[in-house]
Amino acid sequence: MTDLLRARDLTARFDTEDGRVHAVESVSFTVEAGESFGLVGESGSGKSATALSIAGLLPAAGTITGGSLWFRTPELAATPGEHDVDGEFVDLTTLPANARRSLRGTEIAMVFQDPMSSFDPSATVGSQIAKAVEVQQRASARPRSTRSKTETYGLGSLIRDSLLPTRSFVSESSRERAIELLERVGIPDPARRAEQHPTEFSGGMLQRAMIAQAIAGKPRLLLADEPTTALDVTIQAQILSLLNEIQDDTGLSVVLITHDLGVVAHHSDRVGVMYAGELVERAPIDRLFDAPVHPYTQGLLSAVPDLDTTATPSPSLSGRMTGLHAHELPEGCYFADRCPQAMTDCRAHPEERPVAETDRHSARCVLTDRAFDPDRALEPGAAHEMERDHQ
Amino acid sequence: MMFTPRTRRALRRTLRRQLLPKLGVVLFGLLVVGALCAPLLAPHDPTTQQLDEKLRPPIGFSGQTEQTSSQLVDGEVKTVTETTTISATWTHPLGTDALGRDMLSRVLYGARTSLLVGLLGTTVAAIIGVPTGLIAGYYGGRIDDALMRSGDVMLAFPSLVLAVALVGLFGTATVRIPDPWVVLGITPAMPAHVVLPGTVVLVVGLVNWVWLARIARGEAMGLANAPYVLAARSVGASDRFILRRHVLPNALTPILVLATIQVATIILLESALAFLGFTGTTLSWGFDVSQGRDLLSTAWWVTTIPGFAIVFAVFAVNLIGDWFRDALDPGIDADGGGGP
Numbered sequence: 001m002t003d004l005l006r007a008r009d010l011t012a013r014f015d016t017e018d019g020r021v022h023a024v025e026s027v028s029f030t031v032e033a034g035e036s037f038g039l040v041g042e043s044g045s046g047k048s049a050t051a052l053s054i055a056g057l058l059p060a061a062g063t064i065t066g067g068s069l070w071f072r073t074p075e076l077a078a079t080p081g082e083h084d085v086d087g088e089f090v091d092l093t094t095l096p097a098n099a100r101r102s103l104r105g106t107e108i109a110m111v112f113q114d115p116m117s118s119f120d121p122s123a124t125v126g127s128q129i130a131k132a133v134e135v136q137q138r139a140s141a142r143p144r145s146t147r148s149k150t151e152t153y154g155l156g157s158l159i160r161d162s163l164l165p166t167r168s169f170v171s172e173s174s175r176e177r178a179i180e181l182l183e184r185v186g187i188p189d190p191a192r193r194a195e196q197h198p199t200e201f202s203g204g205m206l207q208r209a210m211i212a213q214a215i216a217g218k219p220r221l222l223l224a225d226e227p228t229t230a231l232d233v234t235i236q237a238q239i240l241s242l243l244n245e246i247q248d249d250t251g252l253s254v255v256l257i258t259h260d261l262g263v264v265a266h267h268s269d270r271v272g273v274m275y276a277g278e279l280v281e282r283a284p285i286d287r288l289f290d291a292p293v294h295p296y297t298q299g300l301l302s303a304v305p306d307l308d309t310t311a312t313p314s315p316s317l318s319g320r321m322t323g324l325h326a327h328e329l330p331e332g333c334y335f336a337d338r339c340p341q342a343m344t345d346c347r348a349h350p351e352e353r354p355v356a357e358t359d360r361h362s363a364r365c366v367l368t369d370r371a372f373d374p375d376r377a378l379e380p381g382a383a384h385e386m387e388r389d390h391q
Numbered sequence: 392m393m394f395t396p397r398t399r400r401a402l403r404r405t406l407r408r409q410l411l412p413k414l415g416v417v418l419f420g421l422l423v424v425g426a427l428c429a430p431l432l433a434p435h436d437p438t439t440q441q442l443d444e445k446l447r448p449p450i451g452f453s454g455q456t457e458q459t460s461s462q463l464v465d466g467e468v469k470t471v472t473e474t475t476t477i478s479a480t481w482t483h484p485l486g487t488d489a490l491g492r493d494m495l496s497r498v499l500y501g502a503r504t505s506l507l508v509g510l511l512g513t514t515v516a517a518i519i520g521v522p523t524g525l526i527a528g529y530y531g532g533r534i535d536d537a538l539m540r541s542g543d544v545m546l547a548f549p550s551l552v553l554a555v556a557l558v559g560l561f562g563t564a565t566v567r568i569p570d571p572w573v574v575l576g577i578t579p580a581m582p583a584h585v586v587l588p589g590t591v592v593l594v595v596g597l598v599n600w601v602w603l604a605r606i607a608r609g610e611a612m613g614l615a616n617a618p619y620v621l622a623a624r625s626v627g628a629s630d631r632f633i634l635r636r637h638v639l640p641n642a643l644t645p646i647l648v649l650a651t652i653q654v655a656t657i658i659l660l661e662s663a664l665a666f667l668g669f670t671g672t673t674l675s676w677g678f679d680v681s682q683g684r685d686l687l688s689t690a691w692w693v694t695t696i697p698g699f700a701i702v703f704a705v706f707a708v709n710l711i712g713d714w715f716r717d718a719l720d721p722g723i724d725a726d727g728g729g730g731p
């Protein structure tokens with residue numbers, strides 16, 4: 001299978017008043033064309049920051065400070081420019097802002113956690129999806145630019161709209177396409193629904209509409225950031241199977257972000273586990289469940305009640321994840337203070353290493369090449385104290 | 392229109408339930424009708440001087456004025472008190488000024504100037520202020536600093552100094568708009584034109600845009616981080632598109648409320664500028680107040696009546712503004728925006 005996205009040592013930081021937050025720390029993974037890559041980890045582990053980095057949507061405080069994001073886009077790779085090119089791949093982090101924008105919607109789209117707040121309450125759902133359709137049409141008519149000739153968004157039109165705010169802005173054909181898309185995602189009576197405001201939709205229906213908006217531009221990569229967390233359990237399953245169905249139809253690749261390993265088990269081909277900004281383990285789904293290496297992954301698995309795993313049962317996770325400010329991060333393994341298998345070896349920060357002979361399974365843990373040795377075990381909490389002594 | 396159906400419902404509900412909005416609508420309606428239909432309602436040409444009719448009091452205020460003067464009679468200085476009776480007449484229900492011009496007609500025609508300057512001045516302020524504020528709030532950072540600092544400089548500049556400077560530069564820049572009633576031949580040409588004081592409109596706009604910019608900025612700052620703005624960006628929407636289609640509509644309600652109140656502020660400012668003679672038209676309440684200044688002890692109505700008209704207009708507009716504010720409070724109205 002061909003690769004679609006190769007993240008290599010992706011590093012992103014947030015600048016806050018209390019210092020820099022190491023939200024994404026040297027993360028590497030590959031998403032193949034048509035596959036579903038699961039990204040799991042607890043709250044604050046950097047899953048959203050990773051997805052936003054890929055989409056180029058980090059908030060003003062956030063920046064990608066290192067690494068590269070190789071995305072396969074032959075047309076753009078053939079276009080001369082300042083950006084780095086490797087064969088058919090372009091490094092997204094080197095693209096200028098307008099080129100990144102022209103990729104959004106048409107190549108890379110995103111679905112967010114809370115459908116209720118992801119639609120503008122002041123506009124109809126149909127018009128918002130139609131807008132996404134227009135972006136795609138404009139981008140395909142003139143790659144690298146999404147400005148249309150008929151419609152300008154300049155200061156003049158902003159002034160005009162301040163006085164006459166409701167001018168129609170989407171063409172009839174985009175409106176019809178929006179209705180088609182709503183039908184595609186299983187919304188009954190789509191023509192009527194398109195004219196309704198988001199407040200008249202249920203959460204599940206809105207998440208379907210959100211997916212319709214995301215696929216309007218026929219993207220090749222969909223970043224689904226906890227798409228079902230805000231929904232009822234029964235609806236969650238429907239949304240996930242809708243995603244699967246669309247994936248089968250269109251060959252879309254999906255990065256499915258969740259903190260629920262159960263979701264990943266049913267819907268992902270491969271999984272990455274994130275902890276404290278790092279990708280601590282990465283494996284095909286079966287391997288991850290059969291032979292997890294990282295104690296954090298083991299802990300996550302044992303916390304999933306209805307999965308039969310052959311993994312050695314380990315006590316479920318206690319304690320809290322380290323803070324991500326530069327001064328809070330320990331010298332050694334970030335997981336050491338919670339790790340039941342922490343050893344003296346863990347005082348040095350572990351590198352990401354392949355597990356056994358496969359290159360498809362890797363972990364950032366000393367246990368990749370040695371077994372736990374009780375003689376060298378750190379007392380629980382010792383890693384933490386070691387860190388404090390160190391300062 | 393500018394409001395969503397939900398907002399319109401909220402407006403109607405408040406109008407139905409509360410007394411003051413009703414009063415505001417009635418008073419503001421009177422003001423608008425008076426201004427629009429001035430040529431039909433005015434009993435006289437507001438600019439015609441009738442010196443033999445001068446200083447007539449309003450109906451109900453007929454009275455005697457005592458005029459004391461010293462005269463030299465047979466080598467002696469004597470004080471002579473003359474009592475003159477001045478009676479009100481229905482020809483001039485609100486009396487006349489020192490040149491015998493009909494006060495009622497002047498009040499009606501003055502409403503045109505006040506309303507026109509109030510509305511156009513607010514429009515100028517909105518044209519400058521709303522995009523400035525939206526852009527400043529949406530982008531933040533240095534763009535925000537630069538735009539809002541320029542606004543602060545503007546505020547630090549006294550409006551009168553600005554008026555003097557601009558009148559010096561451009562003159563009064565009056566625009567004479569033909570009166571439609573006269574053009575259509577419905578009424579005789581009393582004044583055949585409505586005189587729009589161009590420089591004054593510019594001055595009031597320049598003085599007041601900062602307030603609109605500030606409120607637009609505050610709204611845009613919140614909305615820039617709204618999840619739906621992120622969602623729009625995730626499908627490739629440009630900043631300009633987002634400003635137009637997502638930020639502006641959701642910021643509109645508080646901007647409109649403030650703009651309404653600005654109309655009142657601007658009417659007051661116009662009166663002040665007219666009082667000082669900057670408007671280039673004499674058909675203005677502020678100008679009339681200034682004319683009556685020296686007559687306060689003898690003919691109070693020459694100042695009081697246009698003064699009352701100013702108060703009336705400001706009161707009416709403020710009632711409308713309060714109605715909008717009560718009805719559109721973002722806390723109550725989920726549709727009205729506000730953001731997270």
Ligand SMILES: Nc1ncnc2c1ncn2[C@@H]1O[C@H](COP(=O)(O)OP(=O)(O)OP(=O)(O)O)[C@@H](O)[C@H]1O
Pocket residue numbers: 014015016021022023041042043044045046047048049050059061062259324
């Ligand atoms: N705008 C921001 N400014 C500063 N820090 C941020 C910002 N957004 C996220 N962070 C920090 O970056 C880290 C990673 O956050 P991120 O949102 O990626 O976590 P997550 O894995 O998506 O968690 P969740 O499951 O809660 O969504 C967190 O420590 C968070 O506090």
Ligand code: SF4
Pocket residue numbers: 294295296333334335336337339340341342343345346350364365366367
């Ligand atoms: S490196 Fe050491 S402390 Fe970290 S997870 Fe592996 S065993 Fe535990």
Ligand SMILES: [Mg+2]
Pocket residue numbers: 047048049225
């Ligand atoms: Mg998240």
